[in-house]
Amino acid sequence: MIHASIFELDSIQSYLFSSGRLRDVAGASELLDQLTEGEGNLLDQVARAVDISDKIDFPRRAGGAFYAFTENKNLLGRFLDLWTLAMQQQAPGVAFSLGIGKGERYLDAFDAARNDLRADNGRERPCLPLAAPVAGRSRRTGLAAVDWADKDGPVDAGTVGKKRFTDLAKAGFLKRFAPDEVDIGWRDWPTDFESTGKARSFPFRNDDRTVALIHADGNGLGSLLLKIRDAVERNDGQFVNLYQAFSRVVVDVTKEAAREATRKVLLPARSGDECLPARPILLGGDDVTVIVRGDLAIDYCRVFAEAFEQASVRELDALREKTDIDDLPARLSLGIGVVFLRASQPFHMAIHLAEALTGEAKKTAKRHDKDDPDSSLAFYRVTGSLVDDYDSIVERALTHEIGGRKYIDTLGTYFLSDSSNTPRLDDLLALAKLLGADDMARGPTRQLMTLMGHSKTDVKRRYGRWRRLMAARNDERARLDDYDHLMRRLSNVDEEASLPYGADDSAPDILRSPLGDALALIGVARGNTTTGAQTAKGKVA
Incomplete structure (x- = not known):
């Protein structure tokens, strides 16, 4: 009997941007990355503590999510008990879903775990620590305070966790955006929108404080997973290897695109010893979020998308040679959403608008070509109060009635x-x-x-x-x-x-x-x- 578990983080963007400070967002990015990836990540620590060695397979582990398979039900239970405890201690307040299933085949166990995950999705878990009516609360999040910061005053547990990761010198997450031939470290990326002239302040253009919040998501991954599933149906024993190969393709393609955008757009725009004019926020599989100086945003998107498509052609060709997956697509493409806004405006609202724009771009691309959609982009420039509902923006600000x-x-x-x-x-x-x-x-x-x-x-x-x-x-x-x-x-x-x-x-x-x-x-x-x-x-x- 095969026992499976699927773990996924929910509402990642809301967690990342909850406090509104760029330093906290940077810390949250590193924190989430250290859950499942990077040297000394939490998943490896839990695995060593439970001593699972090679008894549990992880076909996927990226972006704070993983698939786990084993024939030992008790071992999986012990691992998940410690994992959920350790994860909530390291990242208080982050929402997650967990599914568990079993079956005679890998695919059966995976399907059962996926169904259990859907049932668990949206489950409300208590927000710890519980707050009494008279408890102090964070001014930025409204959650119960557990610490005091000189600049922020009362700080909640989630923000405290993010601040611990703000200045990690190893910064493994940021290395994925750095070309191999260039010596770029964690100090080269900004963490401060609010000050100028400081060591890690954002390099704005003169008095222009316009930035672009960019969110990109891959097209065609769903159909690719269906083709992998068909191959597993023919040979269930290759489930782990095929899903591992697929996960590597997605990670490698996205990482190569991120490095190419840094190489061709960010590095040439850098002045002297200033920080690079961007701040990476998320790179989990094909899901990418980055803040870029406004005047560079469109070029960044174009270079990123072109590099993503070119890298996907090479990686899919290699995957085609190594596996028996039928009808692999020739390439992968992207849907991109861009919000132009002032650096002082609320990013926790802007990210929801960016995600909506990404969805609009992907939907339009698939309407033109369902099987092989081109990379597409939708954007909006905020010139007044920020609204996070794109449909409302179109209806209220961009639509005019003329003759019916x-x-x-x-x-x-x-x-x-x-x-x-x-x-x-x-x-x-x-x-x-x-x-x-x-x-x-x-x-x-x-x-x-x-x-x-x-x-x-x-x-x-x-x-x-x-x-x-x-x-x-x-x-x-x-x-x-x-x-x-x-x-x-x-x-x-x-x-x-x-x-x-x-x-x-x-x-x-x-x-x-x-x-x-x-x-x-x-x-x-x-x-x-x-x-x-x-x-x-x-x-x-």
Whole structure:
């Protein structure tokens, strides 16, 4: 009889960003990484304490999660008892789910454990220590305080645990973002948004404190796991080896992409002995979260996605040669969500918005190609109060009612490939560059730059007048042609359109425009926190 256990952390992002301080987020990243990975990780310590040696197999162990298999039920029980105790002592307040199952085959035991995990997911566990009504509480989390910090005052147990890992010199998590040929250590990454000039402060651009919270998640892993499952169905004995191989592929591909983005984007942007202009937050399997200086974010995403796809081709080719898995995909791709915000704004809300944007990007990519979706990106620039619900943002801030139809000032998702039938990120960048030129912002073209922030009562007249003025000036005619070319490529808007909006494939009564997205990128490039390009909801009579 095979006995299996599946352990997963829940709501990781909420745990990481709960206190709001970058130093605490950095410590939480190291803490979670040290649960299952890195030298001296907690999982290895528990395994040695229980003396499981080679009696328990771990096909997967990454990002604070693991699969465990053994024929010894009592040994697994002892291991899990000590693991859950030690894990909660090292990372107080982190939510988790645990599933246990058994079966005659590895696959049967795995399925039983997975079903038990689903039943355990969402189970409310007590938050320790329990607080009396008169107990002091952390100002940042609202949880019962167990310590006092000079800067933060009362501090809860979870934050105390994170602070213990803030300045670990070994910092194994950060090594995954460092190219082998470059000597980058833990001191090269910033831990402070609030101060300037200090040893580990974030290197902002002059007075511009715009950062980008980037969250990326892989496409196609679900279908890949199904193919691995089919191979295990044919030969149950290779369960452990196949899942270990799959886990290594995902980890190696993501790590290589992270290092390439550091090599090509972060290192060239570094000035003198300043810290690198980014802070890695999470790298667990194909799940990546990183904070990057605002002006570098799009380049970072492009390099990361390209390197991820290229590395996945090589790793999947190698996996294809070593195993009998049928119909492995040629590559893996990414869905990426980016939130541009000020460094002082709440990251615990921004991460939920970034995850929603990632989901939007992945959903759109799969709608275009279910079997082999391209890497895609969705972003939002916060210019006012931060809201973590993307659907609400689109409805309240980016949608206008004109003659009974909805006009939305974003295309939502852009693709990083050269595919001709989808909105390409390169075309959006070209449009932003065209509209953002210094001499383009003067004269009649200013009407277009401010169009998105006006009431739509006279929008058709003003847009038509802008086009006529551009066409009448010989020195602007070429730019108008470039503008029309990009608008056709992005949203199928031609020069005869009365408004710069094109039809939405998903709904006939909705039209979309890339101009809001272009203006957002212009604002990021100029380092403005608010501009006249901020979209205001308006209606046309």
